[in-house]
Amino acid sequence: MGVLDDLDKFCGYSLSGDSPYRFTQFWRTKGNCLRAWSSGGEGSGLSSNNVTCHDYVDLSVCFEDTAILIGICVIFWLLAGLMFLVTTCTPVTRPLPFSRLHASKLLLVVLLMATGLCDLGYTVYQEISGDYGGIAQYLYFSPGTIVVTAVIGLLVLWQERRDGVRSSALFTILWFSLSCYAILKLRSLILLAEDQHGVEDEFRFTTFCVQFGLYLLQLVLVLLPEPLPKGQLRDPAAKKPCPEESATFLSRITWWWLNGLIWRGWRKDLEYSDLTDLNPQDKSAVVAGNFQKSWESEVHRTQKPVAGGGRRKGYQPVSIQDDNEASVDSSPRQPTSEGDTVVRVVPSSRQRRREAEPSLVLALLKSFWPVLLASAFFKLVQDLLNFVSPQVLKLLITFTEDRDEPDWKGYFYAALLFVTAVVQSLFLHQYFHRCFTLGMRMRSAIVAAIYKKALCLNNKSRREKTVGEIVNLMSVDAQRFMDLMTYFHLIWSAPLQIVLALLFLYFTMGVSIFAGFALMILMIPFNAAIAAKSRKYQV
Numbered sequence: 460m461g462v463l464d465d466l467d468k469f470c471g472y473s474l475s476g477d478s479p480y481r482f483t484q485f486w487r488t489k490g491n492c493l494r495a496w497s498s499g500g501e502g503s504g505l506s507s508n509n510v511t512c513h514d515y516v517d518l519s520v521c522f523e524d525t526a527i528l529i530g531i532c533v534i535f536w537l538l539a540g541l542m543f544l545v546t547t548c549t550p551v552t553r554p555l556p557f558s559r560l561h562a563s564k565l566l567l568v569v570l571l572m573a574t575g576l577c578d579l580g581y582t583v584y585q586e587i588s589g590d591y592g593g594i595a596q597y598l599y600f601s602p603g604t605i606v607v608t609a610v611i612g613l614l615v616l617w618q619e620r621r622d623g624v625r626s627s628a629l630f631t632i633l634w635f636s637l638s639c640y641a642i643l644k645l646r647s648l649i650l651l652a653e654d655q656h657g658v659e660d661e662f663r664f665t666t667f668c669v670q671f672g673l674y675l676l677q678l679v680l681v682l683l684p685e686p687l688p689k690g691q692l693r694d695p696a697a698k699k700p701c702p703e704e705s706a707t708f709l710s711r712i713t714w715w716w717l718n719g720l721i722w723r724g725w726r727k728d729l730e731y732s733d734l735t736d737l738n739p740q741d742k743s744a745v746v747a748g749n750f751q752k753s754w755e756s757e758v759h760r761t762q763k764p765v766a767g768g769g770r771r772k773g774y775q776p777v778s779i780q781d782d783n784e785a786s787v788d789s790s791p792r793q794p795t796s797e798g799d800t801v802v803r804v805v806p807s808s809r810q811r812r813r814e815a816e817p818s819l820v821l822a823l824l825k826s827f828w829p830v831l832l833a834s835a836f837f838k839l840v841q842d843l844l845n846f847v848s849p850q851v852l853k854l855l856i857t858f859t860e861d862r863d864e865p866d867w868k869g870y871f872y873a874a875l876l877f878v879t880a881v882v883q884s885l886f887l888h889q890y891f892h893r894c895f896t897l898g899m900r901m902r903s904a905i906v907a908a909i910y911k912k913a914l915c916l917n918n919k920s921r922r923e924k925t926v927g928e929i930v931n932l933m934s935v936d937a938q939r940f941m942d943l944m945t946y947f948h949l950i951w952s953a954p955l956q957i958v959l960a961l962l963f964l965y966f967t968m969g970v971s972i973f974a975g976f977a978l979m980i981l982m983i984p985f986n987a988a989i990a991a992k993s994r995k996y997q998v
Contacts, residue, residue, distance in 0.1 A: 515653060518643065520647055520648070522603040523640065523647060527643070528601055528604060528637075529600065529601070531633070531636045532605070532607070532608045535608060538629055539611050539615050539629065542615065544616070553623050553627065554620055554621045555685050555687075560683060561616070564630075567673050567676055568612045568616065569611075571605065571670060571673045571677075572606055574866050575606040575609065576602070577602075578598075581662055581663070582599055608633075612630070612633075615627075615630070616630075620685075626681075626684050626685070626706070626708045626711075628708040628711075630677070630681045631678075631682070631708040634674055634677040634678040635678060637674045641670065641671040641674050655907065656993070681707075681708075682709060683707070684706070699735040700736050701738045702719065703716050704738055708733075713885075741896065746900045746907070747904055747908070750822065750823070750907070754817070754822045761816065764784035826904065827900060827901060832896050834890055834893035835948055836950055837893060839955075842955060844882060844883040845883065846959050848876060849963070851872055851875050879889060890948075895941075898940060901937075901941065903989070905936075905940060906933045906937050909932050909937070
């Protein structure tokens, strides 16, 4: 019972009288934290053993202020830390001007911090006065969490303005999540006020209502894009800027910014003049410039320092005979001033290829790793959600078989199934968008690098590489990078999906699944042979 006693102390079980800021006593008699953190039902609910047995479900204020509020804020802290990490590794763009919209966001965040400080000060006052009995510990944690979140929010606002972010995905998720949390808490407070014929703690109820209004105002403001900085560089020939550039986060995830082009294509056949300009981040000048910096860094990394402060390319330990054994250059030996002789060591061709040449793959990763990491995140979430729908469907089928289950469970499972499918679709589309964008940028960077190198070739190199080979590098080999990125994440995603599928099947069917898995493994050589034959005849 030690855990339950700690929960009671943390959530204010020792408060005198009936308070909306503590748990009802009958939940304490049950043996898990979910029941200790949940309350609801008709009347006192003394005859109920589980919150899911009621005709309606309601969460306690403590659960909402700890598990939900602190959970949302902790996720925001982690994402903010990841954002700061990414921005330190990316070039600084033109900052946004200090607009009225940005000032309004700052003011609302400061007001939110003030409400958290008021709640925290009121809790300290109650603790010092001693007239209110034992104070629940979560009354310190929840306002403290709001204050810390507001401070981090101010830092994120400053960083996003510095980086030229016109629409914040981080704040859109935060204010939407906090608005949903506030709706749940307001419902709980209204139900408790009806049972108690009034609001017991008017001060905290007032500060909560102010916070609720701030959440909604911030949610409205975050849907408005920040104005462009003065003197923003744009192509003068581009009469139609890309709508994705000024699209908000909500417009990006729903592809609302593309509706104009779709509507125009439905009314008439699209022409070249109907197309908009490229997104500035996708233009060859920007992509090639970023890749050139990464390539120069990679070349600098493969250069070995020598005595005297200079640098020389590659390592020059020994040369080899027959590409395997060491040899010494047979050129005449030059005596030094001390009378010694110097042997000039010639590097082998294999060692030059292995040690002296910079890596194109590493240069590409240095240039485009943020997009690659984002696409991996979207793919991971989509794969995990792919296994959530069958589990929810299983619960829904179980609900239909038991007529004694309350109706709200069916509505909850159906809504959860719908939300899971929608979120999975959003993540999948963003994954493919990132992959295609990443492949396109890699192709543009490689083509630009090859073209730049072709213009600087000397006569000897021009004799070794024909124009046709250079064109094939730009048209065929560079295109393979674009085709690769669409399915690159299957390297880790496919094994993950196989393991999860086998795990869920094992929990459902038992050891019989291994027979089908063994048959699938045995069919791999047969399928590979058929694929090889098909590829041979197609060519």
